Amino acid sequence: MALTTEERRRLEDKAHELRLLSVDTVAWAGSGHVGGSMSAMDIMTILYHKYMRVDPKDPAKPDRDRFILSKGHVGVGYAPLLADLGYFDKELLREYNHTGSPLGMHLDSNKVRGVEASTGSLGHGLAIGLGMALGARLRGEAWKTFVLLGDGECDEGAVWESAMAAAHFKATNLITVVDRNHCMIDGPTEDVMALEPFADKWRAFGFEVIEADGHDFDALASAIERAMAATERPAVIIADTIKGCGIDFIAGDYKWHYGGFDAEKLAKAKESLGLYHESRLAKGAER
Amino acid sequence: MSGLTFTMLDTAKMSTAEIYGQALCELGDEHPEIVGLSADLAKSTKIGAFGEKFPDRFFNVGIAEQNMFGMAAGLAKAGLVPYVSTFAIFTAMRGLDQVHTDICYQNLDVKMIATHAGLSFGQAGTTHHCTEDIAIMRSMANLTVVVPADGVETALAVRAAYERKGPVYIRINRGFDQVVYDGPDYGFELGKAVTMREGTDLTIVACGSTVWRAVEAAAMLEKSDGLKVRVLNMHTIKPIDAEAIERAVKETRRIITVEDHSVVGGLGGAVAEVAAGTGKSFSFKRLGVPDCFSIIGLHEDLLAHYGIDENGIAAAVREMMGKDFEADDDWEDEV
Numbered sequence: 001m002a003l004t005t006e007e008r009r010r011l012e013d014k015a016h017e018l019r020l021l022s023v024d025t026v027a028w029a030g031s032g033h034v035g036g037s038m039s040a041m042d043i044m045t046i047l048y049h050k051y052m053r054v055d056p057k058d059p060a061k062p063d064r065d066r067f068i069l070s071k072g073h074v075g076v077g078y079a080p081l082l083a084d085l086g087y088f089d090k091e092l093l094r095e096y097n098h099t100g101s102p103l104g105m106h107l108d109s110n111k112v113r114g115v116e117a118s119t120g121s122l123g124h125g126l127a128i129g130l131g132m133a134l135g136a137r138l139r140g141e142a143w144k145t146f147v148l149l150g151d152g153e154c155d156e157g158a159v160w161e162s163a164m165a166a167a168h169f170k171a172t173n174l175i176t177v178v179d180r181n182h183c184m185i186d187g188p189t190e191d192v193m194a195l196e197p198f199a200d201k202w203r204a205f206g207f208e209v210i211e212a213d214g215h216d217f218d219a220l221a222s223a224i225e226r227a228m229a230a231t232e233r234p235a236v237i238i239a240d241t242i243k244g245c246g247i248d249f250i251a252g253d254y255k256w257h258y259g260g261f262d263a264e265k266l267a268k269a270k271e272s273l274g275l276y277h278e279s280r281l282a283k284g285a286e287r
Numbered sequence: 288m289s290g291l292t293f294t295m296l297d298t299a300k301m302s303t304a305e306i307y308g309q310a311l312c313e314l315g316d317e318h319p320e321i322v323g324l325s326a327d328l329a330k331s332t333k334i335g336a337f338g339e340k341f342p343d344r345f346f347n348v349g350i351a352e353q354n355m356f357g358m359a360a361g362l363a364k365a366g367l368v369p370y371v372s373t374f375a376i377f378t379a380m381r382g383l384d385q386v387h388t389d390i391c392y393q394n395l396d397v398k399m400i401a402t403h404a405g406l407s408f409g410q411a412g413t414t415h416h417c418t419e420d421i422a423i424m425r426s427m428a429n430l431t432v433v434v435p436a437d438g439v440e441t442a443l444a445v446r447a448a449y450e451r452k453g454p455v456y457i458r459i460n461r462g463f464d465q466v467v468y469d470g471p472d473y474g475f476e477l478g479k480a481v482t483m484r485e486g487t488d489l490t491i492v493a494c495g496s497t498v499w500r501a502v503e504a505a506a507m508l509e510k511s512d513g514l515k516v517r518v519l520n521m522h523t524i525k526p527i528d529a530e531a532i533e534r535a536v537k538e539t540r541r542i543i544t545v546e547d548h549s550v551v552g553g554l555g556g557a558v559a560e561v562a563a564g565t566g567k568s569f570s571f572k573r574l575g576v577p578d579c580f581s582i583i584g585l586h587e588d589l590l591a592h593y594g595i596d597e598n599g600i601a602a603a604v605r606e607m608m609g610k611d612f613e614a615d616d617d618w619e620d621e622v
């Protein structure tokens with residue numbers, strides 16, 4: 001079902017709020033993976049705020065949907081979302097990266113409430129997610145597993161081992177999303193290690209491929225609904241995104257994979273996020 | 288050694304990995320058969336400097352470590368000398384099957400320069416700490432394992448790795464290291480420990496970032512307690528300098544090992560294996576990360592937390608000096 005205007009507005013507001021909290025977190029932490037946090041924020045927002053059934057008061061609830069942040073380096077994007085949902089106190093974000101804090105660059109399921117797997121070593125998430133999905137099916141349980149991959153991460157052979165297995169085992173209760181921001185650390189993905197034809201690769205591995213604009217909530221909503229309805233083949237959503245989305249001086253620049261903000265840059269980033277949010281709202285009003 | 292110009296003037300302004308990148312560029316000038324590989328960490332590991340200088344001799348394989356180590360094996364079989372760089376954790380673990388079977392077993396000329404080792408990537412969190420690699424890598428037959436103490440020693444090790452035929456693993460940290468050596472002329476030789484301080488009361492065996500800290504602790508203890516503590520920089524973990532360890536057992540009878548690594552199987556394990564073979568009685572203690580996954584924080588803070596900084600080392604020395612070790616009737620006061 002298409003999003004209502006109010007729903008879209010609510011998601012856009014939430015994503016904006018979380019982007020702001022995320023850049024604050026980067027400043028508190030000293031530095032962080034800001035580019036990939038901004039590109040993934042809309043995807044994570046719509047999953048947690050519309051589709052996933054979770055209960056922050058009971059993070060181990062057996063029938064909760066699972067989310068695995070396979071591109072585990074974007075902790076500064078994910079932690080604000082979890083804190084905002086109430087998994088832990090937002091104040092904890094101020095201690096991000098501090099010695100003894102549970103929050104480091106890569107969020108850790110042993111230390112942080114709400115995190116399902118200790119990721120950070122790229123290429124692990126899809127296998128873990130597939131195991132969870134097959135486990136749910138075996139137990140006759142209805143919860144779904146969502147895995148968010150980076151596009152650079154898809155260089156890892158392990159991703160394709162899991163992809164092959166997901167199709168083989170017809171894991172249609174596993175929903176894979178790729179944050180296709182076209183960037184990795186050492187450059188644009190197509191310069192460092194070409195992924196294209198990327199959708200064809202997934203198709204050839206037996207997936208139903210859904211391509212969507214990863215910064216358009218209407219497009220994301222219909223993509224996720226289609227993926228959740230898959231019955232024959234597991235679905236992957238290739239979400240076309242912009243690394244650093246919403247912050248003009250970093251958007252699209254692979255060099256901003258990881259970085260820090262001084263007071264001046266932080267103010268500029270927030271100002272830019274404000275303008276981005278306004279322009280999105282204006283676009284929405286035209287629909 | 289020819290062409291090597293790195294001194295403390297460089298280590299003051301370049302991180303250890305940056306020194307590595309520069310040293311590899313120099314070496315690449317001399318030896319056209321050297322090639323470089325990285326897995327989307329060219330910038331982070333600084334092998335990127337080599338890639339910029341010799342773009343035709345550099346392969347960035349994307350985020351695909353297993354492929355990278357397999358390719359390095361193939362390049363070595365084709366007569367080239369690959370230098371391969373990613374983080375230590377992805378060298379010693381992600382790519383290990385390829386490192387084991389393709390590189391070490393076939394005794395190929397592949398040089399693995401692994402960065403962000405030990406607790407040096409402290410804030411990245413536990414999944415990025417690498418406190419198992421020395422144990423893992425030193426169990427590989429044919430492999431030489433080196434843990435340089437600072438940038439100057441790293442440059443020397445990178446060159447020595449070229450001259451030594453067969454696979455070499457060099458483990459360095461993220462960022463800057465304390466300056467241990469002001470220049471390259473202190474007699475670095477693979478497999479030979481460097482005596483940083485002479486002493487007869489106790490020997491501290493250190494490697495990597497703990498060398499500077501052990502020297503500081505020994506200096507402190509001489510001033511405050513009048514102790515004469517020997518400090519060995521055991522930069523080569525394999526092949527280990529057994530003679531230096533045997534001498535330490537015989538002459539000081541008290542040994543403390545200290546490493547930015549788990550106490551299981553690393554430098555401490557290597558030294559214990561040799562020392563136990565002497566048949567002498569001696570006091571022995573391993574300092575390092577206890578058998579646990581580490582907490583998150585700054586490198587300095589984590590070293591202090593696990594008692595592998597100057598203060599932790601000094602405290603361990605005092606404790607050992609306060610105990611008897613010779614066999615006598617009173618077992619209670621023995622170590």
Ligand SMILES: Cc1ncc(C[n+]2csc(CCOP(=O)(O)OP(=O)(O)O)c2C)c(N)n1
Binds near residue numbers: 154185
């Ligand atoms: C196995 C492994 N190799 C290397 C790294 C280092 N690393 C962290 S992030 C990153 C780039 C990730 O690119 P991508 O998946 O596209 O993420 P995004 O651009 O969305 O941040 C790399 C190479 C890692 N974390 N894990």
